[in-house]
Amino acid sequence: MPATLPVGDPVPADGALPARVLAGLGGRASAPLGLYVHIPFCSVRCGYCDFNTYTAEDLGPGASRESYPETLIRELEFAADLLARSGAPERPLRTIFFGGGTPTLLPAESLARILERARSLLGVAPGAEVTTEANPDTVDEATAATLAEAGFTRVSLGMQSAVPKVLRTLDRTHDPANVTRAVDAVRSQGLQVSLDLIYGTPGETLEDWRTSLETAVAMDPDHVSAYSLIVEEGTAMAAKVRRGELPDVDPDDHADKYLLTDELLSAAGHQWYEVSNFSRDESTRSQHNLNYWRDSDWWGAGPGAHSHLGGLRWWNVKHPAAYAQRLHQGITPGHGRELLDDDAQALEHLMLRLRIAEGLDVAEHEALPGARRLDDGVLRALVHEGLAQEGPLNPDERSPRGRVVLTLQGRLLADAVTRRLSG
Ligand SMILES: C[S@@+](CC[C@H](N)C(=O)[O-])C[C@H]1O[C@@H](n2cnc3c(N)ncnc32)[C@H](O)[C@@H]1O
Ligand code: SF4
Missing domain, CATH: 3.20.20.70 (Aldolase class I)
Structure with missing residues (x-):
C-alpha cells in the first residue's frame, strides 16, 4: 500500500x-x-x-x-x-x-x-x-x-x-x-x-x-x-x-x-x-x-503529488479516481496544505542545504527570520570531529563564518549534524 x-x-x-x-x-x-x-x-x-x-x-x-x-x-x-x-x-x-x-x-x-x-x-x-x-x-x-x-x-x-x-x-x-x-x-x-x-x-x-x-x-x-x-x-x-x-x-x-x-x-x-x-x-x-x-517552488501535478510555493505546501488526493473526479468537477485536487512558519522554514533550510555539496551559507541562513545564530562551539566541534569543513567561498561572498559543507564521514551522519546545529 x-x-x-x-x-x-x-x-x-x-x-x-x-x-x-x-x-x-x-x-x-x-x-x-x-x-x-x-x-x-x-x-x-x-x-x-x-x-x-x-x-x-x-x-x-x-x-x-x-x-x-x-x-x-x-x-x-x-x-x-x-x-x-x-x-x-x-x-x-x-x-x-x-x-x-x-x-x-x-x-x-x-x-x-x-x-x-x-x-x-x-x-x-x-x-x-x-x-x-x-x-x-x-x-x-x-x-x-x-x-x-x-x-x-x-x-x-x-x-x-x-x-x-x-x-x-x-x-x-x-x-x-x-x-x-x-x-x-x-x-x-x-x-x-x-x-x-x-x-x-x-x-x-x-x-x-x-x-x-x-x-x-x-x-x-x-x-x-x-x-x-x-x-x-x-x-x-x-x-x-x-x-x-x-x-x-x-x-x-x-x-x-x-x-x-x-x-x-x-x-x-x-x-x-x-x-x-x-x-x-x-x-x-x-x-x-x-x-x-534549495527550497525553490514547484507545482506537483497528479494524484498524491506535493507542491511548494513560497512556504505553502499542499498535496493532492491520493487515488487516481478521486483525483479525476475533482478535476472533472472543476475543483482543486488538493487534499491538504500547510503554511510553514518562520521557524519551520529555517529548520528546513538548514537540513536541506546541509545535504548538498554547495553546503550551508551561514550568513544566508542566519538572515532568515526564523533562524538562530549557529553555535560557534558546535561548528568548531563538527570540523574538529571531521564531519564538516568550511567550503570554498566565492570571491564576492562576504560571509564571515563561511559555508558548512559535510565531509564524507559527515554525509554518513547528515541527520545527526542537522540536529546538533539546530539544537
Ligand atoms: C519512482 S521510482 C523510479 C522509476 C521506476 N518506477 C523504477 O522503479 O524503475 C524512484 C526510485 O526510488 C527508489 N526507491 C523506491 N523505493 C525505495 C526504498 N524503499 N528505498 C530506497 N529507494 C527506493 C528506487 O531507486 C527507484 O528507482
Ligand atoms: S515506482 Fe518503481 S520502484 Fe515503485 S513499484 Fe513502481 S516500478 Fe517498483
Whole structure:
C-alpha cells in the first residue's frame, strides 16, 4: 500500500492561495519554478516501494491509464488559471520531472502531449531540463526518439542492482540485460542518462554492491542516484522483515556500502552534489532535484503529488479516481496544505542545504527570520570531529563564518549534524 498523506488544513475548492503567499509571489519572480508530473502506474508493485502507484488490477473504475493524460492536463489548466488569478508574475518552467510510478508505461506520445500542454499553459524556459523516470524494460530507441523530439533532455532508469538475487529480493521484474539496451537507446537520441541504484538490500554482500556499481560505471552514465534501502512501513518487504523472513537493514552495512559508492564513483569521475546523488560534472546534476533541496517552488501535478510555493505546501488526493473526479468537477485536487512558519522554514533550510555539496551559507541562513545564530562551539566541534569543513567561498561572498559543507564521514551522519546545529 502506498504511504498515507500527512494531515493538514483543507484546501479551498478554488485552490486560492493564502494572503501571505500572494504577497510574496512578486518577490519570487526570478526564482526557479519546477513542475513535477506524477504518473501513478506500474506493471507490478515492487515489495519495497511505497510510492503512490497502482497496477491495472489495483485501479478499479473511475480512472484508467488511457484517460489519465487528459485528466492530468486538466490539472495543468487549473494551475495556469490559479497562478493567473493570483497575479503571479510569469515564471516559465526551468525544470520538469515526470516521475512515478513508471511514466514510460504511458505511450511516449502521451508524455510528449503532456509536455506540450505544459509548454503552452505554463511556459517552459529555453534550455529547461526535462526528465522522465523509466523502467529499463519500457524504453527502446523509438520511445527515446519520441521523447527527444518532444523536448525531453534526460531519462532516469531504475536499474537498482546488477545482481539477479538482489533484484529478486526487491521483486524487480526487469531483465538486467535490458539496462544496457535502454542506456544505449536513450544515449543514441542525445538524451542524458541517469541510473537509480539501491544498496543495503537484505542478503546483498559488499561484493554484490561492488558488482552493481562497477556495472553501472561501465555504462558511463551522466548521473547516478544511489539510495540506501528504506524498509517502508506497510510494504510487503516490511511484512517479511517483521515475520523474520528477511533480516532488517543494518546501518553499518549501509555505511560500508556508502563509502564504497563514493570511492568507486569518484574514481570513475563522478562527484557527489547531494548525499545520494553523483554526477559527471556540474552540467549533468539534476537541476530539478537541486531546486527541491534549495527550497525553490514547484507545482506537483497528479494524484498524491506535493507542491511548494513560497512556504505553502499542499498535496493532492491520493487515488487516481478521486483525483479525476475533482478535476472533472472543476475543483482543486488538493487534499491538504500547510503554511510553514518562520521557524519551520529555517529548520528546513538548514537540513536541506546541509545535504548538498554547495553546503550551508551561514550568513544566508542566519538572515532568515526564523533562524538562530549557529553555535560557534558546535561548528568548531563538527570540523574538529571531521564531519564538516568550511567550503570554498566565492570571491564576492562576504560571509564571515563561511559555508558548512559535510565531509564524507559527515554525509554518513547528515541527520545527526542537522540536529546538533539546530539544537
Ligand atoms: C519512482 S521510482 C523510479 C522509476 C521506476 N518506477 C523504477 O522503479 O524503475 C524512484 C526510485 O526510488 C527508489 N526507491 C523506491 N523505493 C525505495 C526504498 N524503499 N528505498 C530506497 N529507494 C527506493 C528506487 O531507486 C527507484 O528507482
Ligand atoms: S516500478 Fe518503481 S515506482 Fe513502481 S513499484 Fe517498483 S520502484 Fe515503485
